[in-house]
Amino acid sequence: MIRKPVLSLVLALVLVLPSAGHSQNDTGGSRSGRQAAATPGAQEFLSAFQIIRDYALEVHSDSTLWFRAVDGLIQELNDAYAQAFAPAEYDEFQESNTGNYAGIGVQITTLNEVITITAVFTGTPAEESGLQVGDLIIAVNEESTEGWTTGDASDAIRGEVGTTVDLSIARQGLSVPLRPTVRRDSVHVVATETDLVGENIAYIALDRVARGSADEVEDALSDLEDARGFILDLRGNPGGYLDESLSLADLFLPEGARLASAESRVPGETGSSLDEAWTAEGPDRIPGKPMIVLVDRFSASASEIIAGALQDHDRALVIGERTFGKGVFQNVFRLSETRHLRLTTGEWYTPLRRSLHRPRTAQGNPLPEDPSTFPVVTTPAGRELVAGGGVFPDLEIKNDTLTLLEREFTSQAATAGVPLNPRIEEFSFDQSQKLRADGNDPAIDPAAFEDFLTGLVEEGADRVLLDNEEVRSYLEYLVVQRIARRMDRIGQAMEIRxxxxxxLAEALRLLDEVATQTELFTAADGSNANQSN
Incomplete structure (x- = not known):
C-alpha cells in the first residue's frame, strides 16, 4: 500500500489551494490576505489603481489592470517560479500537472500532412469506439482537417466531459470513411515507460511526477519483480507532486526511513517557520535487488526528492549529471474563479538534511558558486555526498554528443529547410505498421531506407553527406529506435538507445556484473577510479 502523506505540497507542478483570497493547505491552517488592505501601502496601491482606471488616456478594464498589477508584484520578487495564470494558461498547467484531460484518448500527430492516430490509450472512449493506430482523421464534426496542425485537431477533438465529437476516419483497406461518434471523457496519460532490457534488467522511465505515478511504478515493479536489477530513469523529469514523489521513494525504502522534510513560512509571520517531515511506511518492494537511478541536468524538483532520498539511504546508485537544483516548492492560490497565482512558499530537504536548491536569478540562470565551499554529508554506508545544490551523481557520465559529421549533416538539413524529425517520424511509423502486421521484430527495410534518403535529398539534404557511412548509421540508429517504440518494444528500443x-549503457553494464547493492557501489567506485586515470 503506497503511503499518502497528509501535506500535499507540490514542486514544479503544484497543488491548487481552494479558498479565494486565502492561503491554505491540508494541515488546516489558513489566513486571509485581505488584512493587507488596511495598511497605508495597500491604500496607496488602491488609490493609484482607481486613478489609473478613471483618468489614464489609455483605457483598460478593471480585470486587465488588476492582472497587470499582480504581474508587477511578481516581477519585484526574487522568485523564478512565481506566475499569475490566465484561465487558458491555468487549464494547460493543470493538464500537464495531472496527466488528465477531457478528450477521447488518442495520441495524434501530423504525418505526410494528414492528422494520424499514433496511439490509442487503453480503457478510453477511443478504444471503445474501435479507433486504431494508423487511422487518418480526415474530418472533425464534418469539417475537413486538410491543412490543420496537430494543435488544431487536438482543440477540435477535445471538449467537455459527456459531450461527443463526430469523426471521419480513413483506414487502410477501406474504400469508404468510417464515421464514429465518440464520447468525450476524462483521460489520464501515463507517466511511465517500462520493460525488461538486456540480461533481465528492469527499466522504468518516469517522464514526470504526475497524479498516479506511484501506482504506475508499483504496478511495474509487480510485473517485473523477477528482474535481477532495476533502473529508474529520471532524466528530463521536471518534477511534479510532492506527495507522489514521496510515495515513489517509499516503494524502495523500509518502514520508518525518512523520505524528506520541508520548511516554510508560517502564514503572515516574518520570523518563524513551519517544519514538516515524512517517513516511509514500507516495505521495500524489491528488497535486496541492486538499483540505479539515472539523472541529468533537466531532472528537477520532485524527481530530485526521489533521487536524493534513495541516494541518502544507500538504496540506489545515482548515475549521470548533476541535477537542476530546484529545492523549493510552490503553492497555487485562487485569486478568483478564473485567475490563479503560483508562489514559492518553502524549501525541502533530503533525509540527510541536504538542501538541493541551487540559487538562480529571476530569469532562471544559476548564480556563481564556489564548489570548494559545498558541504559534504556521510551516508549510513559511509559514502560521502556533496550538498551544493542539485543531486550530484555517484558516477558522473555526460550524455553523448553528435560527431562533427553528424552535426554538419543536421545543420545542413536545417539550413536547407529539410523537416528531418517529421520525416523520420513518418518513415518509422510506416515501417512499424508493416512490421507489426507481419509479426516481425523492429528492423529497417534496406530498399525502403534508400527511398527515405532519396526523399530527404529531394527536399534539400546533401547527397554527399547522406552517402557517408557515419551519417547513414546515425539515421539508421534514430529510425530503428523509433520503429521499436512505435511497436511498443520498449526494451528493444532501450537496447538500441x-x-x-x-x-544507460554503463547502468546496464554495472547491473550485469553485480547481485547486490553493496557490490554495485563497489563496481561504481572502480568505474570512478578508471575515469580518474
Missing amino acids: ALRDPV
Whole structure:
C-alpha cells in the first residue's frame, strides 16, 4: 500500500489551494490576505489603481489592470517560479500537472500532412469506439482537417466531459470513411515507460511526477519483480507532486526511513517557520535487488526528492549529471474563479538534511558558486555526498554528443529547410505498421531506407553527406529506435538507445556484473577510479 502523506505540497507542478483570497493547505491552517488592505501601502496601491482606471488616456478594464498589477508584484520578487495564470494558461498547467484531460484518448500527430492516430490509450472512449493506430482523421464534426496542425485537431477533438465529437476516419483497406461518434471523457496519460532490457534488467522511465505515478511504478515493479536489477530513469523529469514523489521513494525504502522534510513560512509571520517531515511506511518492494537511478541536468524538483532520498539511504546508485537544483516548492492560490497565482512558499530537504536548491536569478540562470565551499554529508554506508545544490551523481557520465559529421549533416538539413524529425517520424511509423502486421521484430527495410534518403535529398539534404557511412548509421540508429517504440518494444528500443547513450549503457553494464547493492557501489567506485586515470 503506497503511503499518502497528509501535506500535499507540490514542486514544479503544484497543488491548487481552494479558498479565494486565502492561503491554505491540508494541515488546516489558513489566513486571509485581505488584512493587507488596511495598511497605508495597500491604500496607496488602491488609490493609484482607481486613478489609473478613471483618468489614464489609455483605457483598460478593471480585470486587465488588476492582472497587470499582480504581474508587477511578481516581477519585484526574487522568485523564478512565481506566475499569475490566465484561465487558458491555468487549464494547460493543470493538464500537464495531472496527466488528465477531457478528450477521447488518442495520441495524434501530423504525418505526410494528414492528422494520424499514433496511439490509442487503453480503457478510453477511443478504444471503445474501435479507433486504431494508423487511422487518418480526415474530418472533425464534418469539417475537413486538410491543412490543420496537430494543435488544431487536438482543440477540435477535445471538449467537455459527456459531450461527443463526430469523426471521419480513413483506414487502410477501406474504400469508404468510417464515421464514429465518440464520447468525450476524462483521460489520464501515463507517466511511465517500462520493460525488461538486456540480461533481465528492469527499466522504468518516469517522464514526470504526475497524479498516479506511484501506482504506475508499483504496478511495474509487480510485473517485473523477477528482474535481477532495476533502473529508474529520471532524466528530463521536471518534477511534479510532492506527495507522489514521496510515495515513489517509499516503494524502495523500509518502514520508518525518512523520505524528506520541508520548511516554510508560517502564514503572515516574518520570523518563524513551519517544519514538516515524512517517513516511509514500507516495505521495500524489491528488497535486496541492486538499483540505479539515472539523472541529468533537466531532472528537477520532485524527481530530485526521489533521487536524493534513495541516494541518502544507500538504496540506489545515482548515475549521470548533476541535477537542476530546484529545492523549493510552490503553492497555487485562487485569486478568483478564473485567475490563479503560483508562489514559492518553502524549501525541502533530503533525509540527510541536504538542501538541493541551487540559487538562480529571476530569469532562471544559476548564480556563481564556489564548489570548494559545498558541504559534504556521510551516508549510513559511509559514502560521502556533496550538498551544493542539485543531486550530484555517484558516477558522473555526460550524455553523448553528435560527431562533427553528424552535426554538419543536421545543420545542413536545417539550413536547407529539410523537416528531418517529421520525416523520420513518418518513415518509422510506416515501417512499424508493416512490421507489426507481419509479426516481425523492429528492423529497417534496406530498399525502403534508400527511398527515405532519396526523399530527404529531394527536399534539400546533401547527397554527399547522406552517402557517408557515419551519417547513414546515425539515421539508421534514430529510425530503428523509433520503429521499436512505435511497436511498443520498449526494451528493444532501450537496447538500441544504449548504443549511443553512455549513461544507460554503463547502468546496464554495472547491473550485469553485480547481485547486490553493496557490490554495485563497489563496481561504481572502480568505474570512478578508471575515469580518474
